[in-house]
Amino acid sequence: MDTANRTAHPGLFIGTSGWSYRHWKGVFYPAEVKPSGYLEHYLTKFSCVELN
Numbered sequence: 001m002d003t004a005n006r007t008a009h010p011g012l013f014i015g016t017s018g019w020s021y022r023h024w025k026g027v028f029y030p031a032e033v034k035p036s037g038y039l040e041h042y043l044t045k046f047s048c049v050e051l052n
Helices: 003-008 035-042
Strands: none
């Protein structure tokens, strides 16, 4: 893909502003996923995450 085409059609990345939200358990994270596995599960659904 040439540079002009990439500029005209930039990629779109969708994610959230974090992944370590315990209140997402049972809603976004399956009950069996431990907090240490939240990021791994998150990355199966989203292509990016915001870090501050």
